[in-house]
Amino acid sequence: RKEVEQDPGPFNVPEGATVAFNCTYSNSASQSFFWYRQDCRKEPKLLMSVYSSGNEDGRFTAQLNRASQYISLLIRDSKLSDSATYLCVVNRMDSSYKLIFGSGTRLLVRP
Amino acid sequence: EAGVAQSPRYKIIEKRQSVAFWCNPISGHATLYWYQQILGQGPKLLIQFQNNGVVDDSQLPKDRFSAERLKGVDSTLKIQPAKLEDSAVYLCASSLDLAGWQYFGPGTRLTVL
Numbered sequence: 001r002k003e004v005e006q007d008p009g010p011f012n013v014p015e016g017a018t019v020a021f022n023c024t025y026s027n028s029a030s031q032s033f034f035w036y037r038q039d040c041r042k043e044p045k046l047l048m049s050v051y052s053s054g055n056e057d058g059r060f061t062a063q064l065n066r067a068s069q070y071i072s073l074l075i076r077d078s079k080l081s082d083s084a085t086y087l088c089v090v091n092r093m094d095s096s097y098k099l100i101f102g103s104g105t106r107l108l109v110r111p
Numbered sequence: 112e113a114g115v116a117q118s119p120r121y122k123i124i125e126k127r128q129s130v131a132f133w134c135n136p137i138s139g140h141a142t143l144y145w146y147q148q149i150l151g152q153g154p155k156l157l158i159q160f161q162n163n164g165v166v167d168d169s170q171l172p173k174d175r176f177s178a179e180r181l182k183g184v185d186s187t188l189k190i191q192p193a194k195l196e197d198s199a200v201y202l203c204a205s206s207l208d209l210a211g212w213q214y215f216g217p218g219t220r221l222t223v224l
Contacts, residue, residue, distance in 0.1 A: 004153070043202060043215035044154065087153050096166045096209050101153030 003027055004102035006088050012108045017078045021105045023071040023088030030090040033064055035073050038085045078109045115216030117203050123222045129191040132219045136205030145188050146202040154202055193223045
């Protein structure tokens, strides 16, 4: 079983739609959580951190449920430019902080 | 501010050949990471340096992969000899310190024939 699991998609939605991605993690020692965005043939870029209290950045809302070991990302009013792969990432401490990436969920926003 | 630099951007080699990748982190970043990203998967950490010391290389296939960061700035990752399954994008990332946010370079796309 992978340490971070995501639905690979693709999610194919029209412009203006609301779309939600989910992610589960198996290691309860995970300490911090992020969503990264990766465009085709580009490097991953940090989208936002995820907190138990929930956090919002414009059209993006991220939520963490530690009890269920579940992370979500909600995108409202989807734009064509939101088309990308969204990577769920957890940060845990072994000998050092280590980022563990999910395989990503692909989003396609159509006109 | 300049980002993480990597070269080459693309490399095609035949199996059993050797290859080396270079990374220059963001100025002042003490921590440097090498990741392997196979098509359809998320990045997987290969090795992590703090200055010129190795912090974590538990997932580095040490029979064929090696990496160094001799002066605590630039780093090289080498594969010798390459296998078909090494075809992937090799991403370098850096952070201010061990707990800092990681910033990724553009990657080197390796194809092994």
